[in-house]
Amino acid sequence: MKGLVILGSTGSIGRQTLDIVRAFPDRFRVMGLAAGSNLELLAKQVQEFSPKAVYYAKGTANEDAIPRNGWRFTPMEEMVQDPMADVVMVGTVGRAGLHPTLAAINARKSVALANKEVIVMAGNVVMAQAQRNGVEILPVDSEPSAMWQCMRGEDREVLRILLTASGGPFRDRPLHTLDSVTQEEALNHPTWRMGRKITIDSATLMNKGMEVIEANWLFGVPISRIEVVVHPQSIIHSMVEFADGSVKAQMGPPDMRFPIQFALSYPQRWVNQELPKFKPVEIGKLTFEAMDMRRYPCFRLAIEAGQKGGTYPAVLAGADEAAVGMFLSQQISFGEIPKIVESTLSAHKSVQYPSLEDVLDADAWAREYAARQMAD
Numbered sequence: 328m329k330g331l332v333i334l335g336s337t338g339s340i341g342r343q344t345l346d347i348v349r350a351f352p353d354r355f356r357v358m359g360l361a362a363g364s365n366l367e368l369l370a371k372q373v374q375e376f377s378p379k380a381v382y383y384a385k386g387t388a389n390e391d392a393i394p395r396n397g398w399r400f401t402p403m404e405e406m407v408q409d410p411m412a413d414v415v416m417v418g419t420v421g422r423a424g425l426h427p428t429l430a431a432i433n434a435r436k437s438v439a440l441a442n443k444e445v446i447v448m449a450g451n452v453v454m455a456q457a458q459r460n461g462v463e464i465l466p467v468d469s470e471p472s473a474m475w476q477c478m479r480g481e482d483r484e485v486l487r488i489l490l491t492a493s494g495g496p497f498r499d500r501p502l503h504t505l506d507s508v509t510q511e512e513a514l515n516h517p518t519w520r521m522g523r524k525i526t527i528d529s530a531t532l533m534n535k536g537m538e539v540i541e542a543n544w545l546f547g548v549p550i551s552r553i554e555v556v557v558h559p560q561s562i563i564h565s566m567v568e569f570a571d572g573s574v575k576a577q578m579g580p581p582d583m584r585f586p587i588q589f590a591l592s593y594p595q596r597w598v599n600q601e602l603p604k605f606k607p608v609e610i611g612k613l614t615f616e617a618m619d620m621r622r623y624p625c626f627r628l629a630i631e632a633g634q635k636g637g638t639y640p641a642v643l644a645g646a647d648e649a650a651v652g653m654f655l656s657q658q659i660s661f662g663e664i665p666k667i668v669e670s671t672l673s674a675h676k677s678v679q680y681p682s683l684e685d686v687l688d689a690d691a692w693a694r695e696y697a698a699r700q701m702a703d
């Protein structure tokens with residue numbers, strides 16, 4: 328039985344992680360659940376899984392709704408260190424997962440990482456700490472998981488990674504109308520159902536740029552050898568080309584429970600009858616297109632920040648989280664997201680080999696700078 332801590336248990340990744348736990352009740356014991364403010368759902372999860380440790384954003388209404396069945400309020404950094412915990416699923420969003428991820432690595436837990444912003448912001452710090460502690464980061468994001476699965480059993484002589492992108496909801500929308508897309512349109516992803524922040528990042532393709540940075544850190548493949556190809560069906564989750572020119576693709580229905588389960592069952596594979604079957608005849612054909620860079624300025628900004636390195640990726644992540652938050656609270660238009668991120672990056676003075684403190688400073692500065700632009 329694996330002891331499991333789930334950070335962000337009320338979110339899309341967290342809920343699907345609990346679906347996997349429900350499918351394998353004899354394999355997991357939920358030791359800790361952490362959420363933000365959805366205490367109604369957290370209460371149900373606490374009732375069902377009886378964790379020892381629970382965290383939520385203090386001051387949220389309805390704290391009393393969580394059944395008092397023996398749990399203790401425990402900060403995330405402490406929760407991940409539980410001696411009975413083997414795996415920590417980091418399903419928080421944005422900066423929230425950074426400190427708990429580092430605490431889990433220091434405590435030598437297996438870290439199943441969905442919260443990609445953590446590695447985008449602080450890739451050098453996270454990877455160095457993981458290496459020092461002999462901890463493997465298990466990718467949960469479907470594309471890095473696909474790359475990881477393609478590379479298993481290979482000698483890692485990777486020529487090229489072909490990272491697939493659905494292209495988001497605005498792949499065919501006339502360019503001149505992109506500035507004025509509504510929140511409802513941006514939140515309507517064609518193939519994946521996800522949390523709000525990543526759904527907006529998927530519409531701007533910031534998410535894809537962040538995945539390039541994530542893959543660069545996780546697999547040590549230079550950004551210049553990671554190519555993004557638009558694949559609207561989201562069936563091939565990524566491909567890896569090896570030294571001899573052979574290409575492996577990992578594919579399956581677009582359902583996050585597959586990569587979540589693989590991260591949790593690793594190095595085994597388990598039978599799960601609840602997951603959808605791959606039906607190639609029903610899918611018919613798989614298509615590929617080049618990416619139209621004019622359509623996705625956020626993607627370009629992410630690639631540039633990843634290539635420059637230093638604290639640029641932390642600024643990218645911080646400014647993006649701030650700008651997406653402003654869009655979601657209807658303070659700025661969709662077209663202003665890349666403008667705010669770009670001007671924040673332009674004003675930044677990067678630290679080349681950042682410490683954790685440098686990363687946190689850069690992130691805080693970026694959020695403040697981004698917010699000030701809206702006020703101006």
Ligand SMILES: NC(=O)c1ccc[n+]([C@@H]2O[C@H](COP(=O)([O-])OP(=O)(O)OC[C@H]3O[C@@H](n4cnc5c(N)ncnc54)[C@H](OP(=O)(O)O)[C@@H]3O)[C@@H](O)[C@H]2O)c1
Nearest residue numbers: 335337338339340362363364365419423441442443521522
């Ligand atoms: N969803 C996907 O299919 C998918 C795929 C690949 C990668 N990812 C990555 O996985 C991460 C999570 O995505 P998601 O779609 O699951 O997001 P989500 O649905 O918005 O869930 C985020 C979770 O984090 C919690 N949270 C937010 N702020 C917190 C804080 N300060 N302290 C503790 N918990 C906090 C939320 O709690 P409340 O809801 O209770 O406030 C919620 O449980 C993101 O980094 C995303 O890029 C997601």
